[in-house]
Amino acid sequence: MPELPEVETIRSDLDRTLSGYKIIDVSCNTPKMVKPSVAKLFEAIKGLEISGFKRRAKLIIVELEKDQFLLIHLKMTGRLLIRDVEDEADQWTRVVISLEKGNIRKELRFADQRKFGFLRLVTRQELEDILKDFGPEPLHDLNLKTFQKILSSKRQEIKKVLMDQALISGIGNIYANEALFLAKIHPGTPANRLNQENANKLFQAIETVLKRGLKYRGASDNSYLDAFGIKGKYQEHFLVYGRQGNPCINCGKNIERYSLGDRGTFYCPSCQVSRLHP
DNA sequence: AGTGCGACCTGATCGC
């Protein structure tokens, strides 16, 4: 599922490939995915040049001229693909933004098997209102002190806290599982029960797994593709995610799986002992 | 207020 490293990989692909292009058309076969509506969006952005692509949490922000912004969320199965006009159709294409720069034409195709993703036109004010509700970016704003503060204020299970976008931005199920394994912390441990050493290890582990994800251009164990339609490789380096029944790389004991808040949760029962699973 | 859970979706896979 696109989490911070996947979304950031796509963002940087888009930024260096499509900045400077002008929007010449928008088409959509799944109206509910475009807000406020396809017609209103097209009316507002036709002819505008893309100045760049930013990211906040798992949102991609397309910056346009005239203080217009497109927010794009890929949810679980969304893809943003840079294609030439004559390229063959992509499966599950929902929205196509046609682009032009001089005499070069491109398409930005938003494909999404499950239609959970969305593309939304917002003003600068709306953008600011939306972004203010996200917690700090783990690779930029978050420091150890802030992290400890967040943990000590929550008695929820640590894995849920890591995935709560209002507390920390961009971490989803895969990276939460991997970070907790690296830090040797059981996913069900109440956040406020972690001591300083645990918090410190977890802080480092988050940075490690996110950077690893970026290095491998994301995890494609499921439907994720980068903006050129290429799979990431991080799934080849998972330590616990999806590895239930396989041996832990540290101790050899089998990785276990259980459901925490309706999310598949993977851990080593021997290495991650801070609390037994329910 | 803080927490938990169903709804939103569709394709792949599992079990009988």
Place this chain on the structure above:
DNA sequence: TGCGATCAGGTCGCAC
């Protein structure tokens, strides 16, 4: 073989 059930999970909105 076929068919129904289950699983995948980010976020919103609602209930408690």
